Amino acid sequence: xxxxxxxxxxxxxxxxxxxxxxxxxxxxxxxxxxxxxxxxxxxxxxxxxxxxxxxxxxxxxxxxxxxxxxxxxxxxxxxxxxxxxxxxxxxxxxxxxxxxxxxxxxxxxxxxxxxxxxxxxxxxxxxxxxxxxxxxxxxxxxxxxxxxxxxxxxxxxxxxxxxxxxxxxxxxxxxxxxxxxxxxxxxxxxxxxxxxxxxxxxxxxxxxxxxxxxxxxxxxxxxxxxxxxxxxxxxxxxxxxxxxxxxxxxxxxxxxxxxxxxxxxxxxxxxxxxxxxxxxxxxxxxxxxxxxxxxxxxxxxxxxxxxxxxxxxxxxxxxxxxxxxxxxxxxxxxxxxxxxxxxxxxxxxxxxxxxxxxxxxxxxxxxxxxxxxxxxxx
Numbered sequence: 469x470x471x472x473x474x475x476x477x478x479x480x481x482x483x484x485x486x487x488x489x490x491x492x493x494x495x496x497x498x499x500x501x502x503x504x505x506x507x508x509x510x511x512x513x514x515x516x517x518x519x520x521x522x523x524x525x526x527x528x529x530x531x532x533x534x535x536x537x538x539x540x541x542x543x544x545x546x547x548x549x550x551x552x553x554x555x556x557x558x559x560x561x562x563x564x565x566x567x568x569x570x571x572x573x574x575x576x577x578x579x580x581x582x583x584x585x586x587x588x589x590x591x592x593x594x595x596x597x598x599x600x601x602x603x604x605x606x607x608x609x610x611x612x613x614x615x616x617x618x619x620x621x622x623x624x625x626x627x628x629x630x631x632x633x634x635x636x637x638x639x640x641x642x643x644x645x646x647x648x649x650x651x652x653x654x655x656x657x658x659x660x661x662x663x664x665x666x667x668x669x670x671x672x673x674x675x676x677x678x679x680x681x682x683x684x685x686x687x688x689x690x691x692x693x694x695x696x697x698x699x700x701x702x703x704x705x706x707x708x709x710x711x712x713x714x715x716x717x718x719x720x721x722x723x724x725x726x727x728x729x730x731x732x733x734x735x736x737x738x739x740x741x742x743x744x745x746x747x748x749x750x751x752x753x754x755x756x757x758x759x760x761x762x763x764x765x766x767x768x769x770x771x772x773x774x775x776x777x778x779x780x781x782x783x784x785x786x787x788x789x790x791x792x793x794x795x796x797x798x799x800x801x802x803x804x805x806x807x808x809x810x811x812x813x814x815x816x817x818x819x820x821x822x823x824x825x826x827x828x829x830x831x832x833x834x835x836x837x838x839x840x841x842x843x844x845x846x
């Protein structure tokens with residue numbers, strides 16, 4: 469008797485996997501979109517290149533920003549966004565509004581015995597090799613970290629590092645940003661981390677760029693482009709001026725004024741103009757917001773020595789602030805507010821590439837030195 473075949477059960481389709489975007493990623497994208505001005509939302513999302521053209525066209529940017537951000541998160545859910553995509557959007561925003569951050573300049577150095585290994589600044593730069601070395605070096609010392617790289621149209625390489633802890637995810641809201649131009653020894657860092665993590669970041673940079681040491685240049689500003697102009701020597705050069713155009717008097721009603729006074733005033737203005745051009749050049753100045761001077765000096769003079777035989781160094785910090793400090797300094801002498809020439813401490817900022825100075829006594833200096841002698845400006 470033939471055996472009955474067991475009834476075959478209908479084939480079941482495998483369950484469809486539904487992508488659920490991480491809550492942290494969704495919230496970070498939402499907050500990033502909220503930071504973007506409404507008029508720039510579509511442009512910046514287009515530069516992101518994560519949403520399709522049809523998705524961008526369907527996005528209504530005339531609604532409230534909260535509704536725009538929520539709609540963008542829904543589109544990112546459809547495209548299976550990860551933290552890498554969210555970090556990429558943040559880097560585009562940070563690059564566009566880079567002047568909202570405070571940047572410090574560092575210079576990397578090569579030792580002479582490593583030149584055969586590192587080559588020089590004219591060597592071919594391999595971005596893939598650079599990013600690989602940087603990530604391997606940093607992750608070997610600090611595993612709980614998010615690292616993102618992006619190259620922009622000005623040939624700058626942006627590195628975004630979000631730092632975590634042993635039992636905490638990387639904090640995406642307080643990342644460090646590193647801007648590096650290949651074939652140059654300069655690095656611009658916006659640091660939002662504690663000091664204990666900075667050596668790890670420096671080590672990764674040195675390994676990736678084939679340098680042996682790094683030091684801070686005491687140059688800081690919110691205007692990243694101006695910092696680049698200073699260290700890359702792209703700012704206006706000062707030069708001696710021997711042939712000036714005669715100054716045109718604005719007030720022609722000078723019949724009742726002694727011509728000798730007019731001539732003397734004109735010569736003084738031409739002298740100030742010449743010194744101003746020799747000091748600052750003709751072009752616009754880099755934009756710096758402040759210059760800081762830390763003093764550790766002693767009072768000088770015979771009267772002071774008689775009253776106070778044992779004088780302790782005088783310590784204080786002097787800070788000059790302005791929305792555009794160098795242009796403000798350049799206008800002091802022509803406006804009659806200060807004598808020309810200005811102090812070298814105020815005019816050497818671009819030449820020395822620093823706006824933080826320490827003024828202290830030179831070792832072995834005696835109190836009978838004249839004012840200004842026996843002091844070191846660093």
